[in-house]
Amino acid sequence: MKRFTLGLSAGVLALAALMTSPARAADPVTLGVSIPTADHGFTGGIVWWANEAKKDLEKAHPGLKIIVKTAANAPEQANQLQDLVTVNKINALVIFPYESASLTQPVAQVKKKGVYVTVVDRGLTDTSAQDAYVAGDNTAFGKLPAEYIAKKLNGKGNIVALRGIPTTLDNERFDAFSGVLKAHPDIKILDAKYANWNRDDAFKVTQDYLTRFKNIDAIWAADDDMAVGVLKAIDQAKRTDIKIVFGGAGSKGMVKTILDDSNKLIQADVSYSPKFIYDAVKLTAEARLKGEALPATTIIPSVLITKENAKQFYFPNSPF
The missing domain is CATH 3.40.50.2300 (Response regulator)
Structure with missing residues (x-):
């Protein structure tokens, strides 16, 4: 009987606690x-x-x-x-x-x-x-650009990549990107270096790539800010072999470039607001x-941004 009473008391106390828990709101x-x-x-x-x-x-x-x-x-x-x-x-x-x-x-x-x-x-x-x-969907952030680049290059070409800062999300993105390209043995990732999601660092890394590699078909910048540095380096080097620069995150500047068709190297992006x-x-x-x-x-979710849907991702009043 004593055990039953204790059990009942515990149950009453639990019920009382449950009834009073909304007070935490x-x-x-x-x-x-x-x-x-x-x-x-x-x-x-x-x-x-x-x-x-x-x-x-x-x-x-x-x-x-x-x-x-x-x-x-x-x-x-x-x-x-x-x-x-x-x-x-x-x-x-x-x-x-x-x-x-x-x-x-x-x-x-x-x-x-x-x-x-x-x-x-x-x-x-x-x-x-x-x-x-x-x-955001970091797997899609890496997967969608790789699929897009592979299709545009018809499954053959040389790619260099710029990574962000050593983080789990950067690992997810790069693993997804390189994972897609494993199905395309004629596409080679020549190198992948960290550029810290920074325009100046991306400019320097790209300068190094352009010096070391005489033929590059596409550059995965993995960030729209880094893509700006990449484009500057390409322009200064006057390289004409590069067909695609793919950034990431859907910045208003890149989305506007896609909408206006103002840079032939920027044809698509991936959302990551x-x-x-x-x-x-x-x-x-x-x-x-x-x-x-x-x-x-x-x-x-992350979404592939092209000229067909870019209007949905263009926010001119946004800081990014």
């Missing part, structure tokens, strides 16, 4: 947003959309406070995470890591302190350090205000 949420500084067009878009999320969501939810911090490198971002926990007392975090490996442990330490963690885009090397992951930081902040904030969790993974 009224609990305040202090959400930290940790992102890289605007060191190129895409991260400029990330910063802009993060601040738009802060403005819109704090207005819509009086119990919500959002703190946006930008970092110029991985060590600075790691230090800011400590400040967000100890000084700002955050109970939720949305982080776009500057790098994957070096930020994994600092983020894990934040999670251990009871902070709900949503990682955006550049994933961590250990997913147990996060509660949720929101990103920085707006997903806004979506990640909104999803995380609204879930935490309700005391709920997000799905473990949320993927936002």
Whole structure:
């Protein structure tokens, strides 16, 4: 009888807790947003959309406070995470890591302190350090350009590639890109170097490629900012062998180039909008205000952009 009574008491307590749990919806949420500084067009878009999320969501939810911090490198971002926990007392975090490996442990330490963690885009090397992951479709980001280039080259030619920063998402993109080309043995990837999603770095890497390789049919820049540097290097070298430069992320400049047919090397792009930081902040904030969790993974589709559909992806007022 005693055991039954204890069991019943436990059940009553559990039921009472369940009945009172909606009260958590009224609990305040202090959400930290940790992102890289605007060191190129895409991260400029990330910063802009993060601040738009802060403005819109704090207005819509009086119990919500959002703190946006930008970092110029991985060590600075790691230090800011400590400040967000100890000084700002955050109970939720949305982080776009500057790098994957070096930020994994600092983020894990934040999670251990009871902070709900949503990682955006550049994933961590250990997913147990996060509660949720929101990103664009990095597999499609690599796969669609490879399929497009292979078709345009009729399955034969020489390609060089420019990668971003060493991150899980860059690995996903390059693995998808090179995976497609394995089915086209007459297409050779001559080299693939990191250019840090940066115009100047891409210019220098492309100069090196143009010096070393006398025949290049296509360049996968893997980012619209890097594609700008690639085009500048090609123009300076006066190379006429290159048929295609394929960037990525659907910047308004590249989409307008496709619409206007103003550069024969830019014929297509792939969508990957920085707006997903806004979506990640909104999803995380609204879930935490309700005391709920997000799905473990949320993927936002990437789409091939050509002249036929480019109007749908052209946003002239966007910062990117």
